[in-house]
Amino acid sequence: xxxxxxxxxxxxxxxxxxxxxxxxxxxxxxxxxxxxxxxxxxxxxxxxxxxxxxxxxxxxxxxxxxxxxxxxxxxxxxxxxxxxxxxxxxxxxx
Amino acid sequence: xxxxxxxxxxxxxxxxxxxxxxxxxxxxxxxxxxxxxxxxxxxxxxxxxxxxxxxxxxxxxxxxxxxxxxxxxxxxxxxxxxxxxxxxxxxxxxxxxxxxxxxxxxxxxxxxxxxxxxxxxxxxxxxxxxxxxxxxxxxxxxxxxxxxxxxxxxxxxxxxxxxxxxxxxxxxxxxxxxxxxxxxxxxxxxxxxxxxxxxxxxxxxxxxxxxxxxxxxxxxxxxxxxxxxxxxxxxxxxxxxxxxxxxxxxxxxxxxxxxxxxxxxxxxxxxxxxxxxxxxxxxxxxxxxxxxxxxxxxxxxxxxxxxxx
Numbered sequence: 007x008x009x010x011x012x013x014x015x016x017x018x019x020x021x022x023x024x025x026x027x028x029x030x031x032x033x034x035x036x037x038x039x040x041x042x043x044x045x046x047x048x049x050x051x052x053x054x055x056x057x058x059x060x061x062x063x064x065x066x067x068x069x070x071x072x073x074x075x076x077x078x079x080x081x082x083x084x085x086x087x088x089x090x091x092x093x094x095x096x097x098x099x100x
Numbered sequence: 101x102x103x104x105x106x107x108x109x110x111x112x113x114x115x116x117x118x119x120x121x122x123x124x125x126x127x128x129x130x131x132x133x134x135x136x137x138x139x140x141x142x143x144x145x146x147x148x149x150x151x152x153x154x155x156x157x158x159x160x161x162x163x164x165x166x167x168x169x170x171x172x173x174x175x176x177x178x179x180x181x182x183x184x185x186x187x188x189x190x191x192x193x194x195x196x197x198x199x200x201x202x203x204x205x206x207x208x209x210x211x212x213x214x215x216x217x218x219x220x221x222x223x224x225x226x227x228x229x230x231x232x233x234x235x236x237x238x239x240x241x242x243x244x245x246x247x248x249x250x251x252x253x254x255x256x257x258x259x260x261x262x263x264x265x266x267x268x269x270x271x272x273x274x275x276x277x278x279x280x281x282x283x284x285x286x287x288x289x290x291x292x293x294x295x296x297x298x299x300x301x302x303x304x305x306x307x308x309x310x311x312x313x314x315x316x317x318x319x320x321x322x323x324x325x326x327x328x329x330x331x332x333x334x335x336x337x338x339x340x341x342x343x344x345x346x347x348x349x350x351x352x353x354x355x356x357x358x359x360x361x362x363x364x365x366x367x368x369x370x371x372x373x374x375x376x377x378x379x380x381x382x383x384x385x386x387x388x389x390x391x392x393x394x395x396x397x398x399x400x401x402x403x404x405x406x407x408x409x
Contacts, residue, residue, distance in 0.1 A: 008223040015378055041225065041263070043378045044299060047347045054378055056225070079376060086380040087224055090112065093383045097111035 010083035012059030015043060017052045018069065018076040028072055029053055038064060054079060109181045110387050112173050115145070115210060115217050118180060122150060122209070129187045132200070138208070139278030142231040145213040147278045150183050152190070152205040160408065161204040162291040162401055163283060163363075168243045168275070168354065169227045170215025172297040174371050174381045174389055179209035179295065181390035182397065195402050203290070203405055206282075212243055212275050225379065229273045233260035241267035244296075245352040246276045249360050250308025253351030266352050279354075283361065291365035291404040292358035293397065298378060299347070299370035300338045302327050302396065305359040307343030308351040315364055316342065322403050323367070326396035333392040336372060343368070365404050369393065 020026040029046040032038065038061040046053035057065045069076050080086060107121050126133050132152060139147045153159070166179030186205060189196040199205070210216050214230035228240030238261035245256035248270035252258070256266035271277045283289045304319040306312075313319070323340035331337055343350055355366040372381065372389045381389070 007221070008225075010225070017375070036261075045348065051347075056378075079378065080380070083380070086377065086382075090224075090380060090382070094112055097108045097383070100108065 010056075010058075010087060012062070013056055013080075013083040014059075014062060014078055015054055015056045015080035015083065016065070016069070016076050017054050017079040018046070018074050019052050020046055020049050020074070022049050025049070025072065025074060026053075029074075032065065032068065037061075040065065056080075056083060107180075107184075109177075109184065109390070111383050112177055112386070113180070114220050115213055118176065118209060119146075119148065121180065122148060122183075125150070125183060125187060129190075132190055133183075133187050138282045139274055141212075141214045142229060142274050143214045143217075145217070147208070147213065147275060148210070149282070150207045150209070152186050152200055152207070154190075154200050156204075158286065158288050159202070159204045160288050160290045160404075161206055161286060162293070162404055163206050163208075163279075163289050163358075164293045164295065164397070165208040165211040165279065165354070166295040167209065167216060168211040168294065169296060170212045170219045171225050171227050171379045172371075173219070173379070174297045174386065175295045176209055176216065177383075177386045178371060178390040178393055179207060181386065182394065183207050183209060185390075185394060195398055199401055199405050203401075205401070206289075208279070211279070214275075215240070227263050228265065229275055231273060233265070234268070236260035238265075241265050241273050243273050243276050244294075244354055245350070246271065246273050247280075247352045247354055247357035249353065249356035250306075250351035253308050253349070255307070255348055255350035256352050270352070280357070283358065283363070289358075289363055290409070291400065292355060292363050292367070293400060294354040294368045295371065295393075296368060297371040298373040298381065300336065300373050301346060301370040302330075302338055302340040303343045303346055303355070303368045303370070305342060305356050305366055307353045307356050308349065310342075310344040310349065312342065313359060319365075319367075322365075322400060326399040329395040329399055330392050333395065334388055336392055338396075364409060365400060367400060369396070 043054040167176035327338035
């Protein structure tokens with residue numbers, strides 16, 4: 007089963023069309039393996055990106071160098087998945 | 101055999117558990133609920149639809165599908181809860197009773213079973229179908245970019261490795277083609293509601309063009325009422341509007357195809373976003389999400405009943 011240890015989901019708010027376009031460029035960089043959970047609709051709408059652990063430094067560096075405001079929406083994707091799996095197992099036991 | 105009442109609606113379930121529960125729902129509500137198979141997925145799984153009907157032939161109908169994007173688990177879970185709610189409220193709730201006395205409802209809870217099984221077995225974050233793509237090592241097509249409505253246009257991708265890959269041709273995916281054939285074959289579907297997550301939105305055509313649809317005003321008013329009634333339950337705020345205006349241009353979507361086929365009341369719902377979980381909404385949120393979605397769904401269904409065309 008695919009694991010997501012250390013992957014984070016970042017919520018990014020593009021300030022303007024230029025920043026929204028910059029975000030779309032991230033998607034085209036295949037080596038980063040960024041997974042857009044929510045695409046950059048445009049300014050005023052959050053974009054959510056799951057960033058694999060090995061790409062975190064590069065992506066955060068990119069965001070900071072372009073002054074993107076962002077928050078970490080999920081600190082560790084695998085932790086949530088483990089909780090989800092445990093909740094399902096608990097329900098089955100009941 | 102278990103009763104459908106023993107089912108835990110506040111938990112996520114596997115495909116087998118949901119398909120088994122569908123059988124018990126049918127058994128618990130004979131004369132109202134039946135199960136029909138509209139096709140098979142790429143990997144040979146049954147594409148099953150619950151039919152809620154009190155009789156008649158080719159009555160006007162409402163189509164609802166959940167979980168065409170497999171990783172959006174809250175959608176399938178809401179589909180399960182909603183199916184049970186429709187069955188339980190018939191004969192109790194005047195709106196549901198009036199609806200089912202005059203119309204049929206078709207509900208496909210697992211619109212992408214191969215993808216759904218894959219999310220349980222191999223990759224929780226899988227979104228697409230599981231069909232192979234000639235000349236590429238990447239599998240799957242985005243089944244919400246595969247419809248013959250501006251197919252291949254903006255907001256979809258020609259790269260098989262992309263999560264928004266539109267596929268080689270319209271309706272190439274068996275999961276999509278089965279719905280297309282069913283709705284065309286039925287001939288009297290008046291509304292299509294396709295349920296996704298997560299952006300807290302109620303959207304309607306068009307997605308492939310920013311040109312307003314001829315029914316824009318009526319759809320907008322109905323959407324406004326629906327999101328207002330949804331918000332009245334727990335205060336969850338939804339935005340609404342055409343797909344192209346509200347999010348971005350997205351070609352090849354379910355509701356655009358339905359609308360272009362003459363299904364006027366075509367909507368897509370994007371369920372709850374806590375801002376903390378995305379596609380990994382905890383199971384504790386299933387019941388609140390489904391509960392708040394219900395009045396919005398009912399608003400649309402009752403409007404369809406009261407505005408025949």
